[in-house]
Amino acid sequence: MRKPLVIKETLFGNSMSREIVTPMIVEAWQAGREIEEILFLLQNTYCLAFVFDNMFILKEAGLYERALLCAWTGTRTNYANWSLGVLDYLFQFADPEMLRTAGDPIPDASTFTLYRGVSGRGPARRVNGISWTESPNVAAWFANRFKELGDPAVFRVTVSRDQVMACCNEREESEYLLRLPLPVKPKRVLPMPDPEVRHFEDALRKMQAKQS
Numbered sequence: 001m002r003k004p005l006v007i008k009e010t011l012f013g014n015s016m017s018r019e020i021v022t023p024m025i026v027e028a029w030q031a032g033r034e035i036e037e038i039l040f041l042l043q044n045t046y047c048l049a050f051v052f053d054n055m056f057i058l059k060e061a062g063l064y065e066r067a068l069l070c071a072w073t074g075t076r077t078n079y080a081n082w083s084l085g086v087l088d089y090l091f092q093f094a095d096p097e098m099l100r101t102a103g104d105p106i107p108d109a110s111t112f113t114l115y116r117g118v119s120g121r122g123p124a125r126r127v128n129g130i131s132w133t134e135s136p137n138v139a140a141w142f143a144n145r146f147k148e149l150g151d152p153a154v155f156r157v158t159v160s161r162d163q164v165m166a167c168c169n170e171r172e173e174s175e176y177l178l179r180l181p182l183p184v185k186p187k188r189v190l191p192m193p194d195p196e197v198r199h200f201e202d203a204l205r206k207m208q209a210k211q212s
Contacts, residue, residue, distance in 0.1 A: 047071035117143030
């Protein structure tokens, strides 16, 4: 029997609280449904709040790491409104091996050169963030996604294998989640990689998949 879920969550950056756990979600949880199926019943922008509120319950059920990775990679936006300290705490709470297993296999290499797209100025820029990609063009796409915030840029870092918490390629973004703090200072990539190349690469992969 699973323990009852926390029903309300306090929105970060907001004093109000709202119910995000519906009766359907409670029923699915009590019925022993897979955690990914349960998160699918939530608005994807609320999934991480659900994981935060229920972290001890999920941990006891052996589902925390899967829930965390699913919530992190499943949002249609990002978690820029969350404190980086809170985000880091969520990942520090995870069992390292279970988190790695929840994702895709980490490529067989001792070091990785990865890229991160950012925009904006000040603390919100978050050059030293958790999510990186092995594709500079994917990073450029993310940098330009919110280019109205100003100064879109791509940064590069080379890290050892033990810095990688998990990999996920579900969206074909070759995403790597890195343990903080980073061991080296990321360097800006100049000139800016072409974000449109990502669309060409996506189209090529789809064409190759149809032919195989």
